[in-house]
Amino acid sequence: ILDVGCGGGATIKDLLKLSEESIIYGLDYAQKSIEMSSLNNKDELNKRVFLKEGNVAQLPYEDNMFDLVTAVETVYFWPDIQKGLEEIYRVLKKGGCINIICEGSDPEEAIDWPKIDGFFKIYRPSELQELLLEAHFKDVAVHHGQGQYISVVGVK
Known part of the structure; x- marks a missing residue:
């Protein structure tokens, strides 16, 4: 499993419990996030958890490496989302899945979000669905949760 934009490592911690046999890789462009993720997953670091600083638009992994x-909460910060999705497609195994989870999915309703330095964009579910299709994912589905929460899933 690869967690792109792993931040402080909360998703990795959850994945370790949900998939007890998995090896989980985390990638984030911020060194501070890698440091926090390392601390939050220290018991499994370099055993089942492997972290790298890097960019989703140039993933430092081999083709066909990941099942998931x-x-x-990361696509908001990708300046070139299409390149990022193409890279994710490249590193997924055939039949592997991508799962994009966002708590914000309506840019018109995002007025209470803090001002972010650098690139920041909230995508509508239909936009993410179209972007995944353009990146050659199939069986793309959007699942809605409470409020603006969405999960967008696609298969290689």
């Missing part, structure tokens, strides 16, 4: 790629 998660992107939780």
Whole structure:
């Protein structure tokens, strides 16, 4: 499993419990996030958890390496989302899945979000669905949760 934009490592911690046999890789462009994720997953670090600083638009992994790629609360910050999705497609095995999870999915209703330095964009579910299709994912489905929460899933 690859967790792109792993931040402080909360998703990795959850994945360790949900998939007890898995090896989980985490990637984030911020060194501070890698440090926090390392601390939060220290018991499994370099055993079942492997972290790297890097960019989703240039993933430092081999083709066809992962069964699942998660992107939780991170696509907002990708300056080139299409390149990121193409890279994720490249590193997924045939039949592997991507799962994008966002708590914000309506840019018109995002007025209470803090001002972010750098690139920041909230995508509508239909936009993410179209972007995944353009990146050659199939069986793309959007699942709605409470409020603006969405999970967008696609298969290689």
